Amino acid sequence: MSNSEDERDLGREVHERLSKVSPELLSEFLYKRGVHVVKCLMCGSEDIGIPQTQELIVYPAGSGTKVYVDYVRVESAGPNYSIMKYQYRLICRNCGFISNLAVWPVLTWIEEEKESRDGK
Numbered sequence: 001m002s003n004s005e006d007e008r009d010l011g012r013e014v015h016e017r018l019s020k021v022s023p024e025l026l027s028e029f030l031y032k033r034g035v036h037v038v039k040c041l042m043c044g045s046e047d048i049g050i051p052q053t054q055e056l057i058v059y060p061a062g063s064g065t066k067v068y069v070d071y072v073r074v075e076s077a078g079p080n081y082s083i084m085k086y087q088y089r090l091i092c093r094n095c096g097f098i099s100n101l102a103v104w105p106v107l108t109w110i111e112e113e114k115e116s117r118d119g120k
Contacts (some may be wrong), residue, residue: 010080014071014083017107018071018083019045019066020068020110021088021106021107021110022048022069023052023068023069024065025110026050026069029105029106029109029110030036034111038090040094040095040099041097042095043094045093045095048091048092049090050070050088050090050091051089052070052071053068053070054067055067055068070088071086074086083103083104084102086102087100087101087102088100089101107120
């Protein structure tokens with residue numbers, strides 16, 4: 001396999017992991033961490049938007065959609081496809097202030113929850 005193929009595979013793997021995080025799972029994660037209401041750090045508004053992505057998935061027998069929390073990549077030192085380089089944005093609809101939430105604790109929690117449910 002060439003380096004570019006390896007890079008594509010790593011990119012697909014990271015995307016697959018990150019696209020597991022639905023808005024409901026992010027909300028559950030925050031709630032279980034004591035964040036019962038998300039508020040703007042600047043103005044205190046509770047009117048917060050969290051960007052989402054919806055993908056159309058086509059199967060031989062039909063199609064479906066998948067909704068997940070949109071993520072952004074932060075340019076920093078380290079491996080290109082480390083989940084430490086990704087964040088979720090929480091955008092205040094009142095004043096426009098943007099808060100960032102690291103992906104890795106959310107994703108780690110989701111993957112550990114799935115493992116414990118699956119009995120691994």
